[in-house]
Amino acid sequence: MDWEKARYLLVEQQIRPWNVLDSNVLDRILNTRREDFVPADKKELAFVDVELPLGNGQLMLAPKVEARFLQEIALKASDKLLIVGSGTAYLAALAAGLCAQVVVIEADTKQAELTNAALKAAGIKNVSIEVGATLASKQGPFNAIIAAASFEAIPEELSKQLVVGGRLITVIGQEPIMHATVVTTQGSGANTTREVFDYNLPRFQAAAKPFAF
Template sequence: MDWENARYLLVEQQIRPWDVLDQKVLNRVLAVKREEFVPLDKKELAFVDIELPLANGAQMLAPKMEAKLLQDIDPQPSDKVLVVGAGTGYLMALAAGLVSHVYGVEIDAALAQTARANLAAAGIKNVTVTHGDALAAAQAQGPFNAIIVTGSLAEVPASLKDQLAVGGRLIAVVGELPIMSATLVSCVDKGSFGSTKLFEYNLPRLKNAVEKTTFAF
């Protein structure tokens, strides 16, 4: 396969039509070799417009969604970014070229090790991958200027919002089937948050995400 031509077509046919127009983000998609971040047995699917299944029920976001989330979080050179659900490390690799440091948390130990190996092989140094449940406890490296969540949530928990620095942004797919929405949460002041729905998109639940409590009378 001509990987460079495939990467160009990925940008022109999948990512740009999804209103990802920030040239900094597009340059990262062109620079980072996505095919090196997918499992070997799925390498030919590296540029297919799907959520790519990984081991143990995990998934790799569709390329257009990775680029869209990164653009909409408005990455800045001085930002410290947290990726909840590091996966194979590809989204971290994209973000690493636009911000100061990217921290990734991955609940699957084998996948966390894969992310570390992939990022090291790509020569990306301003990244840190840890194994753990990002919803269970605050990360020691916080607060963060931006947080990207790679699986859906019934609602954004306080445990994540409270890790935002003032002026920080969090993006996640929030809601219930059949309609979920990518939602941007902004930290206006300490303990004060704003929320904006950006676009509709469905994703499987983030592992260990809590469902909304329903009361029966």
């Protein structure tokens, strides 16, 4: 397969049509080898517009959703980002080139090991991985949070880790209709929310014992 051509077509045929126009996000996608972050037996599906099963009940997000999450969270070069959810190696790799530090909370120990190995192989050094049953990281507070899973409502455990002016994006609601929602903290306990697109994702899964790589 011509991976570079496939990557170009991914941007032009899937990601741009999904209203992802941020040049920093698009450049990061063009310069990050998604095929190196998918399971080996699904490498030929790296640029298909679907969630990919990871073999442990978790899913790798569709590329257009990863791109849209990054655009909507509006990362700055100085930001510290928390990513929560399953299949986040590629998402973390993209984000690592857009902000100063990325912390990943992974629910599954085996997936965390694979994520850590993939990031190291790609030479990415500003991502740390924690495995645990909590949504909270000891490395907060954060300027931005991406929760790559769904919840019935915005989890307070996530939003309280944001600095004033921090942003959180996740999927909120119940089937058949859920909404990707951005929360921005305003201080004094006040938050603003906006729904940015309709999309369904599985509920967040928690692991049993926390530890960090």
